[in-house]
Amino acid sequence: MNAFRNTFALKSSGDMARLGVILALAGLILFGALRYENFLSQYNILSFLRYNSMFALIALGMAFVIMTGGIDLSVGGTAAMASVVAALLSPYHWAAGLFGGIAAGLAVGALNGFTVTVMRIQPFIATLATMLAAYGTALLLAGNQSVSVSYDSGFTAIGQDDFLGFPIPAWIALLVYFAGWLVLERLPVGRHVLAIGDGEATAALMGLKVRRTLAAVYTGSGALAGLAGVILASQFGAGQPTEGVGWELFAIASVVVGGTLLTGGSGSVGATLAGALLLAMVFNILNFENGLGWISLSAYWQSVIRGGFLLVVVVLQARLMSRGASEGRV
Amino acid sequence: MLLSMHGICKSFNGIPALRSASLEVGEAEVMALVGQNGAGKSTLIKILTGAYRRDEGSIAFAGEDVSFNMPAESQARGIATIYQEINLAPQRSVAENIYLSREPRRFGLIDRRAMREGAVAVLRTFNLEIDVDQPVAHFSAATRQMVAIARAVTQKARLVIMDEPTSSLDEREVAILFETIRTLKRAGVSVVFIGHRLDELYRICDSVTIMRDGKTVATGAMAEMPKLALVRHMLGKELAAFEAIAKDADEGAQRPVRLSVENAGAGVRVRNVSLTVREGEISGLAGLLGSGRTETANLIFGADRLERGEIRYKGQARSYRRPAEAIADGIGLVSEDRKVDGIIPDMSIRENMTLALLPKLARSGIVDRARQDEIVARYIAALGIKCTSPDQPIKELSGGNQQKVLLGRWLCTDPKLLIVDEPTRGIDIGAKAEILRLLRRLADEGLGVLMISSELEELLAAADRVTVLSDGTSVAVLPRRELSEAALFAAMAHQVE
Structure with a gap:
């Protein structure tokens, strides 16, 4: 075990959990590739990436929030609202839809940051409130129905087209994840995010700008939810005021599976991506399983299976982490 | 400047x-x-x-x-x-x-x-x-x-x-x-x-x-x-803090032994520890950090398993598997780290004090509030806890008063042996003396006290006998009349070189 840890330069218990998610992901891909004929087909891979990019984006924002020891429940509502805003603005210019949607999400995120840092409201409550408000706003703006996007301005390219043979949403997610990795690992603010999650009072005593950092993290999470909303609208050709329900839970699950502690202070961008892909992969595999025609799982059963799978992964991780913790101790 | x-x-x-x-x-x-x-x-x-x-x-x-x-x-x-x-x-x-x-x-x-x-x-x-x-x-x-x-x-x-x-x-x-x-x-x-x-x-x-x-x-x-x-x-007053309140162990030599540990060992932290606590005595346990004092206490209390040697309590060999068994036998342990192991900061004095007693206070699952109040009031008075009311959250009390509440928690279970690990850590001098006097009074009433302490003044003032640990081994037992700072230092330095 120790030689193994050294080989992979695994220093902390968190690293062990992160290794776990990558192994689980590799295992699932192998399982799918062996069992289903078209699993590794270009069509499946590309549509998998196209569809799941928006969830990955939301998971990244959530990962930063959770690393500070907080939570952002508003991301689903924010994405729904942003999708409506983007759809409404899309006739003017594709960029109006893109940046309008992001700005809408950023505004919600900034409001979260303000309530959490200045008003000192618990993140759970603050973002629960903005979640409700965001859904309400989405429905108000959309007039209680989905809003068709403009097909003339090029807005739909964001979610539907490819660039260099690769879906544009996947490119966006890839770039954003690279930026996220850079911020977390190579910029002071990323280290401060982790230090704040380790203990807010301590971080303040060490002279870190706690409020500013927290506000930035919530704003970032909102902006990423906004971006996900833009992709949603563009991909499905309509702003969807009733979409996004449960997205926050999917994002939280991805982050947790990625080995980020809900108590904050630890986390990895790469493992968050792996976590998001892992959960999406379970869904993908269940679809294939239905396609085989031997069994037919209803959406309800799929939910149950995903939940069970999540539970198994989390339990395995807890065991890996406690082992890592006991061996890492000097 | x-x-x-x-x-x-x-x-x-x-x-x-x-x-x-x-x-x-x-x-x-x-x-x-x-x-x-x-x-x-x-x-x-x-x-x-x-x-x-x-x-x-x-x-x-x-x-x-x-x-x-x-x-x-x-x-x-x-x-x-x-x-x-x-x-x-x-x-x-x-x-x-x-x-x-x-x-x-x-x-x-x-x-x-x-x-x-x-x-x-x-x-x-x-x-x-x-x-x-x-x-x-x-x-x-x-x-x-x-x-x-x-x-x-x-x-x-x-x-x-x-x-x-x-x-x-x-x-x-x-x-x-x-x-x-x-x-x-x-x-x-x-x-x-x-x-x-x-x-x-x-x-x-x-x-x-x-x-x-x-x-x-x-x-x-x-x-x-x-x-x-x-x-x-x-x-702001004459020093009353470290008046000697210890008694010569010889005085109590006739008293029955309440706890005896013989050649006890477990793991690497406790190698070979022997010590005695008599009825009505404050027995000190000294040693540098890492010498195995707390670990010895955990062995006696059943928090860790004894691997070698023997622990006799009231004359009978005992090896508790869980602290609950030791508690049922009348042993209490006030742990070293109040903030981590002891108090529940947001709960009231009443709740903190009767935590260990709750099972006994409950009648068909419901806490007998009248008896609880009576017990809490008695110990607040007996221990001289300074508070506005029993409902005051314990985190608002000073360190010394928090420690008294913890002592009260064990005392109300009517123990026969009380292990106190660093009982005055983080407490000011005035309150320290008060805690020590309190332990002495409890000993006088028949309690056997095992006091673990890193503060030499405290051991010198209050302990009737001091067992010195070094590297998990008891290296000296100093009766009251041989007790001095120099003697303690000499014993602690043993094997450390």
């Missing part, structure tokens, strides 16, 4: 915490700041660093009037504070902790190599060679403290404030810390050293500032301040 604070006043909700306090520190001076709990030391420090705002008074630092609004501002000006509970981010690496908020950068990105090398270099000046990529949580309290000091040094601090820096260090680590302080001093850095242990203050400090009731009552050179005068200034 590097720092001069004058006429500092501060009230919280109309209750004055500081009433014209002052503090002056010269260049490269090590200043002791002493006072009982509640004297206003930490409030004064928090005003200096900008964590609190003062109501009145002036602060001059390095020749300029200053008024810091937050710790970051005072840090930027060269005031670093190392708090008692060592404020570092536990999951971050040593190198990161040293440089957080001032990371070396290259093209805007963190220069990890420069950070690592800088950390190694600064730690080397303190003779510390550790893997700076490890999270600080992996290291001992002493090492974490050195990391905090290294952080202060890299901040180009001119004044380092240390709040009870030795409270979790053993003798060897204290020596390292003091060497570090001397290194700082040679580099022209001033230090404010807040501490309770007088011997340490005399060893390291140049001058002393004594506070009482929110005021600065005396200052002077350490060498010209006799211990007795210092304590008198702190307490």
Whole structure:
């Protein structure tokens, strides 16, 4: 075990959990590739990436929030609202839809940051409130129905087209994840995010700008939810005021599976991506399983299976982490 | 003068915490700041660093009037504070902790190599060679403290404030810390050293500032301040603290043995421990940190499993598998770390005190409130707990009163043997004496007390007999009449060399 840890330069218990998610992901891909004929087909891979990019984006924002020891429940509502805003603005210019949607999400995120840092409201409550408000706003703006996007301005390219043979949403997610990795690992603010999650009072005593950092993290999470909303609208050709329900839970699950502690202070961008892909992969595999025609799982059963799978992964991780913790101790 | 604070006043909700306090520190001076709990030391420090705002008074630092609004501002000006509970981010690496908020950068990105090398270099000046990529949580309290000091040094601090820096260090680590302080001093850095242990203050400090009731009552050179005068200034009354309340063990030699541990061992921390506690006796257990004192207590209490040797309680061989079995047999353990293992801060005195008793208080699952009230009232009175009501949250009490509530928690279960691990840690001198007197009274009423303590004065004053542990082995049993600081030191130094 120790030689193994050294080989992979695994220093902390968190690293062990992160290794776990990558192994689980590799295992699932192998399982799918062996069992289903078209699993590794270009069509499946590309549509998998196209569809799941928006969830990955939301998971990244959530990962930063959770690393500070907080939570952002508003991301689903924010994405729904942003999708409506983007759809409404899309006739003017594709960029109006893109940046309008992001700005809408950023505004919600900034409001979260303000309530959490200045008003000192618990993140759970603050973002629960903005979640409700965001859904309400989405429905108000959309007039209680989905809003068709403009097909003339090029807005739909964001979610539907490819660039260099690769879906544009996947490119966006890839770039954003690279930026996220850079911020977390190579910029002071990323280290401060982790230090704040380790203990807010301590971080303040060490002279870190706690409020500013927290506000930035919530704003970032909102902006990423906004971006996900833009992709949603563009991909499905309509702003969807009733979409996004449960997205926050999917994002939280991805982050947790990625080995980020809900108590904050630890986390990895790469493992968050792996976590998001892992959960999406379970869904993908269940679809294939239905396609085989031997069994037919209803959406309800799929939910149950995903939940069970999540539970198994989390339990395995807890065991890996406690082992890592006991061996890492000097 | 590097720092001069004058006429500092501060009230919280109309209750004055500081009433014209002052503090002056010269260049490269090590200043002791002493006072009982509640004297206003930490409030004064928090005003200096900008964590609190003062109501009145002036602060001059390095020749300029200053008024810091937050710790970051005072840090930027060269005031670093190392708090008692060592404020570092536990999951971050040593190198990161040293440089957080001032990371070396290259093209805007963190220069990890420069950070690592800088950390190694600064730690080397303190003779510390550790893997700076490890999270600080992996290291001992002493090492974490050195990391905090290294952080202060890299901040180009001119004044380092240390709040009870030795409270979790053993003798060897204290020596390292003091060497570090001397290194700082040679580099022209001033230090404010807040501490309770007088011997340490005399060893390291140049001058002393004594506070009482929110005021600065005396200052002077350490060498010209006799211990007795210092304590008198702190307490504001004649020293009653460490009157000898111990009894000669011979007096009790006829008394029945309540607990005897013979050649006990488990794991590597407890190798071969023998000790006795008689009825009506305070039996001391001394030794350096890591000598296996707490681990021995855990063995007796059933928190750890006995592997070798024998534990006899009331004449019968016992090996408890769980603390619950020891408790049922009438053994209580007041653990070392109040904040972690003992109190539940937000719960009331009543609830904290009757926690261990609840199963017995319940009638068909419902707590008998009348009996609970009666018991709580009795122990608040008997232990002299100062509180506004039994419903007051325990976190609002002083350390000494919290400790009394914990004692009360065990006493109301009517134990026959009480193990107290560092019963006066973090408690001011006045309350310490009170706790010791209380233990003596309980012993007089027939309780057997096993007192683990790192404070020699405390053992000298209260223990009827002291068993000294070194490296998991009991190396000496000193009866009352052979007990002296020199004898204890000699015994503790055994096998340590």
